[in-house]
Amino acid sequence: MLLRGLAAALLGTGLAPLAAWSADAPALMLANVYRPGVRLADYWLSEKYDGLRAFWDGERLRTRGGETIAAPDWFTAQWPAEPMDGELWAGRGRFEEAMSTVRQLTPDDAAWRRIRFMVFDLPAHPGVFTERIEAYGRLVRRIDQAWVQAVPQERVGSHAELMARLDRMVRDGGEGLMLHRGDAPYRAVRNDDLLKVKTHEDAEARVVGHVPGKGRHAGRMGALVVQTPQGLRFKLGTGFTDAERDQPPAVGTWVTYRFRGLNESGVPRFASFVRVRPDAPR
Known part of the structure; x- marks a missing residue:
């Protein structure tokens, strides 16, 4: 099933679900x-x-x-x-x-x-x-x-x-x-x-939605809608493997993305998915 939750996908694998941000989170630099x-x-x-x-x-x-x-x-x-x-x-x-x-x-x-x-x-x-x-x-x-x-x-x-x-x-x-x-x-x-x-900039954002794919990606995820800790929302549509598009990060998951500066509206330029980040935000 397309866009099934990542936590459900982890059942039976022996892996802990990706970390939620807890009120008990340590205070770190x-x-x-x-x-x-x-x-x-x-x-x-x-x-x-x-x-x-x-x-x-x-x-x-x-x-x-x-x-x-x-x-x-x-x-x-x-x-x-x-x-x-x-x-x-x-x-x-x-x-x-x-x-x-x-x-x-x-x-x-x-x-x-x-x-x-x-x-x-x-x-x-x-x-x-x-x-x-x-x-x-x-x-x-x-x-x-x-x-x-x-x-x-x-x-x-x-x-x-x-x-x-x-x-x-x-x-x-x-x-x-x-x-x-x-x-x-x-x-x-x-x-x-x-x-x-680093040679590039990267940051973390939380997945708030999925955009269905078109063309070669029809029937699976085309892009993630993500939100930064500052509240900015944008689409993240590149950097995914076919397997990640078939089973994309669930809503609420934090991901790392790579980018090259910001445009005039503050949206990251050339933003590309890197990985799910189990210990974000940072």
Whole structure:
């Protein structure tokens, strides 16, 4: 049946339904997009990992939306009570594998052996980010588990050097880079203390409707109608596989889309579907 709900499609698969945005969602720092002119001397640089944001609240791993992640007991055994902010990552270009593993209602032990928790911040630490780098490094060393890793941070001197680093990262299969202001406290809002650096812009929007397909796509989805967190609605009609058009993301699902700037009315230009995003909005 065309346009059947994604939650119904997941029944019997052993996968958790895509996360709803819960009132219990953790308060996390969110990134703006880098733009030339930012004073790079104030920032630390790291890789942007193509995984799923995860928050260790001292007792359990949770998604950005607030749902508990069904990780194996051994994965979080002897983790500290101190909250940790990070990414569950399976390696470059393996987002789908990470997503499938993390969404399993019954954890697949072998699959979780390929997942790493990349720690990049300590939300409860009172210091600025430069101090928190040292603190999360010490914490990870104390945990002493191969699958828990401290995200390396380094400095970058100029916009030209930053763009060269970005080009190398993308050629090597990485998603992009992150800039984190060294003198910033942990603030659970979207702000310029944290910036993402990518070769393209991307964002998240919620599916609010479906447009039937025509021609080759007759009888299945032609486009999604999506709404941004700011309330802007537009159609998203490219970037889908045939299988995704046969079984499109359900209304209420959050998706990531890629675009190239905005037109005069504020609608993203050349918007293209990337993936369902189980841990949005961000």
